[in-house]
Amino acid sequence: MRPVRVVPVDDPAAFLIELRRALSATEEALLPVPAGESPLAHGRDRLGRVPQGVAVVIETSGSTAAPKRVMLSTDALLASAAASSVALGGDGQWLLALPAHYIAGVQVLVRSIASGTEPVLLPPGHFDPAVFAEHANRLVEPLRFTSLVPVQLARLLDAAATDPAILAVLTRFTGILVGGQAVSADLISRAEGLGIRVLRTYGSSETAGGCVYNGVPIGNTVVRAVDGQLEISGSVLAEGYLGDEERTGDRFVEEHGVRWYRTGDLGAVAADGTVSVSGRADNVIISGGEKVSLDAVETVVRGLPGLAEAVVVRAVDPVWGQVPVVVLAAGAGQTPLDAVRRAVAATLGRPARPARLVEVDAIPLLASGKPDRQALAAIVGG
Incomplete structure (x- = not known):
């Protein structure tokens, strides 16, 4: 040893x-x-x-x-x-x-x-x-x-x-x-x-x-x-x-x-x-009784104008239990929430639609360069 x-x-x-x-x-x-x-x-x-x-x-x-x-x-x-x-x-x-x-x-x-x-x-x-x-x-x-x-x-x-x-x-x-x-x-x-x-x-x-x-x-x-x-x-x-x-x-x-x-x-x-990798098994929420992969939602969101570095995290919701929330750096977004929701629903279904867009000064990162999802979830009420 x-x-x-x-x-x-x-x-x-x-x-x-x-x-x-x-x-x-x-x-x-x-x-x-x-x-x-x-x-x-x-x-x-x-x-x-x-x-x-x-x-x-x-x-x-x-x-x-x-x-x-x-x-x-x-x-x-x-x-x-x-x-x-x-x-x-x-x-x-x-x-x-x-x-x-x-x-x-x-x-x-x-x-x-x-x-x-x-x-x-x-x-x-x-x-x-x-x-x-x-x-x-x-x-x-x-x-x-x-x-x-x-x-x-x-x-x-x-x-x-x-x-x-x-x-x-x-x-x-x-x-x-x-x-x-x-x-x-x-x-x-x-x-x-x-x-x-x-x-x-x-x-x-x-x-x-x-x-x-x-x-x-x-x-x-x-x-x-x-x-x-x-x-x-x-x-x-x-x-x-x-x-x-x-x-x-x-x-x-x-x-x-x-x-x-x-x-x-x-x-x-x-x-x-x-x-092919579709996301983390532990990065799935239940929203209105439906399973939603936050990684899958993030993939769709990042394909939209201005949202290439957006991060999708979970938030507690009084009606649906949990919902996806899109977090982006201030000034980065070019796609309005309604358009984001339509794009996600068209690909993944209505339960996967993000509830809101949240702007932060900068996306917090871990030492590895990955987004600090725990910190972001705390910000949005996850």
């Missing part, structure tokens, strides 16, 4: 050195946390030990549920890196544009270590397309990659529309991975129209990051749907949750000698193995 050392990621370059050591089976596993955050916060002084093969513990963002601490082995992290390399067409140089305590950020560094290339590290802080472009120009290898969340890609595309230099930088990437949350078809279409190669990724900390690219499982990953929920097996699976045997037993199950991770995501697997 190995002790776990909490590492505030103030300097991604220093963390890269630490990560390299952890992957080499040194005496400690690492739990990276946001810069400036106390290593003793959230009970981290009582972590205990992890199995010998575990190199990294990822503390999840808790976007819709209580935070978890996911134990990832060196083998799982390197298996993910190897599968990604094959799917992308070879090893290359990476630009780190995500927080290094988030699994997608850790994997950018792991892939760099595995490929023997030196990553370019974006400075922590507010994401600025001009700063991104400046650092992207420092990439020197023939194959160039980065990993983003959708809001980052949207900001880059907006900037590229008026700045040819940023567009040129984006088209030089061999591949841009985009994941962490649902990616709108409009965003992908905009990127493709500009000649930018974007790959939609699906995965989580429990699968050592993205394990499905553009709907196709990578490496030896296998995805199946059981009662409408996706389950995943393969070399990329985590060992479980640190200090939470009950949750580990619920999420990681063995069947006929094969270990599966129950994702909690709704979805389907086509006959050719293509995976």
Whole structure:
């Protein structure tokens, strides 16, 4: 068993050195946390030990549920890196544009270590397309990659529309991975129209990051749907949750000698193995006796003018029990509520119609870049 050392990621370059050591089976596993955050916060002084093969513990963002601490082995992290390399067409140089305590950020560094290339590290802080472009120009290898969340890609595309230099930088990437949350078809279409190669990724900390690219499982990953929920097996699976045997037993199950991770995501697997994800099983409300997927509502809403970054959350309603509410940053909306309700009803039925539009100064984000849905639900009375 190995002790776990909490590492505030103030300097991604220093963390890269630490990560390299952890992957080499040194005496400690690492739990990276946001810069400036106390290593003793959230009970981290009582972590205990992890199995010998575990190199990294990822503390999840808790976007819709209580935070978890996911134990990832060196083998799982390197298996993910190897599968990604094959799917992308070879090893290359990476630009780190995500927080290094988030699994997608850790994997950018792991892939760099595995490929023997030196990553370019974006400075922590507010994401600025001009700063991104400046650092992207420092990439020197023939194959160039980065990993983003959708809001980052949207900001880059907006900037590229008026700045040819940023567009040129984006088209030089061999591949841009985009994941962490649902990616709108409009965003992908905009990127493709500009000649930018974007790959939609699906995965989580429990699968050592993205394990499905553009709907196709990578490496030896296998995805199946059981009662409408996706389950995943393969070399990329985590060992479980640190200090939470009950949750580990619920999420990681063995069947006929094969270990599966129950994702909690709704979805389907086509006959050719293509995976589609329709939303979280725990992001469903009962409105007037009807089940409504808030993720499905959000997909429709984000396809409307001015609402590409809107977030749909639940709110308590005295008549219907619960209703969808659309939250958007102040000044962003261009589609009135009546039009939003008609569009949603036409696609998903009348019970899915949002009850109202709520403007906030800015959409609160988790460290991972995902919308903080719990904070938004509190704002709207969820």
